[in-house]
Amino acid sequence: MSSGDRFICGIEIHQQLNTKKLFCSCDSELSDEGEEICRRKLRPTAGESGALDRAAVAESKKRLVYGYQAPPGSSCLIDLDEEPPNGVDRDALDIALTFSAMVNAKIIDEIHYMRKIVVDGSGPGGYQRTAMVGMDGHIEVNGKRIVIESICLEEDSARKVAEDDGSITYRLDRLSIPLIEIATGPDIRTPEEAMEVALRIGTILRATKRVKRGIGTIREDINISIPGSRRTEIKGAQELRLLPTYVENEVQRHLMLIRISDILSKREISVDDDITDITDVFKDCQSKVIKSALSEKGKILAVRLRGFAGVLNGDDGKLRLGAELAQRARTKGVKGIFHSDELPAYGIEQGHMDSVMKRLGLTEKDAFVLCAEKEKKARAALEAVIERAKEAPNGVVEETRDPLPDGTSRFSRPLPGAARMYPETDVPPILITKERLTEVYGNLPELPEQIEKRLVSAYGLNEQQARQMVREGYEDIFERTAKDKETASAAATTFLSTFTEMQREGTDPENIPEKMILAVFEYLKDGKFAKEALSSLFREIAKGTTIDDAVSKLGLGAMSEAEASDMIAGIVKEREQFVREKGMASVGPLMGPVMEALRGKIDGKRMNDLLTKEIKKLI
């Protein structure tokens, strides 16, 4: 990113809590299977202010049917919106209050649950229950103060498990798992800072020891604007290390859209509302997309974008309004669109281009967009294209975007407004008593830096190791495995180096359940194998192998001292001449073959001792 780019960014962190569900006593666990038990539609309703929320209206225009699976182990009639909610889970609220206290926030005296209208089906009620628990707090990140605007305790949404043309199937196991939502102020100024802030908030959350761990249990939203643009939100990023990339790419997109708006402001432009059927122009076209659309009795429809030539895809791909139009079109269920800046290509030839231009009465200053689909769908897609094209002179459009694994994002829906909130009447307000506050403030967990200090003093880690341990979230499991100095060092190597390497190699250590990690260190303590074996053992286990199978597969069955001595004696004997020549100096060179033969079967130090002994015996 060039140094001249200024932007304003704030993030929201959503962290699942390790408690029961927020409004019932279901376990907050995910289920592997589910069977659809009902299908419903949702309608947007006016919120308290009487206005319909634009995001809700946009969703409902899709007119989807939502199917719901409700696995009995992890969901109940409350999740299905068939029974009113119970009171708020006390543990979850305690964690939210504790976190608020830890970030110096004002704890709300009386907590009021709200319904946030969300009609994408991810909640069968058509809303998410959410309440503000704390506000106006702050944290320090690398010496800079970052404001924590709000801390909310809300319900997680249901999981999408299947999707087809007109329907989406959700599983309700994830619905209503408590989430703490933490919103920072617009204080972030560099892409890296977005990640640093998220890391810091993550470490404080984990310090409560009551949050869920693993993939999907913490998600980030990024809000960004630059001078002259409007706010956009990238919602639901799961990979922390990608945050800087998302920020960077989004800022570039804002700059690009502003540039396009500048270009358009200097041109005579107009976007017609009419959509023209130009199917006949493509009768003999060899384009796969066109042919397949026509064979399914589809139509080729087109819209005119007068004065838009070169901004759909121009300046060597730096202007990409075409991609924006395509993303809008795809929300109507079409696979894509063609626009004039990318043609001729994809089997559409110059001849077709000329005919289209002629038919639409366009000049080279103009652009057009085509869609080849069933007529109704194509029309809806092009209407979305027209809507987006009309917004282009305004630069950046307020919207919510989905993060993609490559660090870019795509349009998902308009940014919701405040109109979507109204009081949740089934949950009475919760007065936070002085007694409860005293209890919260009297039992605050250690802050991350205090944990770091303890890791240094109690386990002999150096400061850098301790910081990394906390930052990467291994402090808890570390303390549970590090029973003595020796295992502490083995555990530190495992979490700080082996796991990092594994991540880099693409074997995610997050896949290893905590129970197994603890069991491996139990085995180690029992002398079932030596600490040198840990690294290969965890790599094997991460693939889904059980510990016992991994041990036997890697030939790690422990070896008695006598067996080891025999083996080492054999190695020394083979190199008798060398040993006699070098005397005790042969210990070093011989460690190589010894380790090769015995790695993981006995401890390295023990190996060295036995080797020294055998060499002494010989000379």
Next chain:
Amino acid sequence: MINIERLQRDGNMRYSKELSKMLDAAGAKDGCKISLTTDGREHIGVLMPNASADPDVIVIKLKNGYHVGLRVSAGASVKVLEQPIVRTAERKARVPKKGLPDLVLIGTGGTIGSQANTETGAMAAGMATELLLDVAPEAAGIANIRTRDAASVFSENMSVEHWQELAKTVAEELNGGAAGVIISHGTDTIGYTAAALSFMLTELSAPVVLVGSQRSTDRPSSDAPGNLMASVRFCLSGTPGVYVIMQDTMSDDSFAVHRGTRVRKMHTSRRDAFRSINAVPVAHIDAPGNITFKDEVPAPSKVTKAVTKMCQEVVLLQFYPGMEPSLFRDVIMRSKGAVIAGSGLGHVSEGMETLLKEAAANGTIVVMTSQCLNGPTGMNVYDTGRRLQEAGVIPVMDMLPETAYVKLMWALANSKNVAETMRTKLSFEMGERRTVDVVW
């Protein structure tokens, strides 16, 4: 929707004296945008009607939409930043379309006629019936629907007078040319009202459909739109009779048409709470509006006639082990009619048997139903049953206790031979046969 006018009228009565004084001095009324500084922090938001139990807490709506309750400490200060915004939603009058049948929608309140009330933090039945039509805009495409507000109560507050008023209104509308009447009603007692109308409307020219919802209309998942549309569609079938139409599965695309005398709310909260008891639903309706009839329906009469007199000196009692006759003696002896939901086939304890005999001899009409709900009374099977019958207790087969209660009120007011009327089928309220396809 905030009703600013009402909120302002209520003033700051709910707060402590000090807080009330502070708000009054600042001119801070509900709906004002205020700045509150307390404990060294400033909070800006719109003052909400207070739903707090703590008189020192005010509730404000922050810019981000959240409501927060803030305790106002002694040294706090309040400033009004903006006066309330009064929103007046513009409503276009509905223009009747030529060629569409005329229906009437009568509102009585209930969840289907409710919206969230920010004041009490609970639901209030206070929505104009006209607004209810907004939740099912498709209805305007198939019928011209005129609305009438009859009541605005939760159904536990429906009274016999309400039933009488409704019956008269229905007769007036149908005789005035309406092709059908839909009554929106709270679900708790919708069955009682349906039974009452079934007996009161002795002759009926067109459909009368009672409809409710288990989720209020302010929710995107409300069952009101679907139930309402199914009701409108059923009305267009012209089937005379009094019916209750509600969703019959957890999905929102399947609806049952229940006979008004056979329907019962069998779950407190599910959308498919309603069941026909001892009978199959008269018809099933799918989302596009296809109606499949499953049982017989009456022929239409030329005019609709409402016979609305009711005797209110009737009680409905459930028998239970340990029921102490002395506690009920006065109640039963003073009543002109008593419906007992007996155990099993229609039994009571010896002590209660003695009391019922005495009451019957004294002129009280005693009617026996079963608390099993499913299945008929069978008072010839055991001695208790036989003795009760000898004493004049009238078994009414598989009639629902609530239906028997309503029928007895009507019979006492309108029949010369009440016992005979109770044994006679008037509106499909009882039957001799129950086939295996009757769900229980």
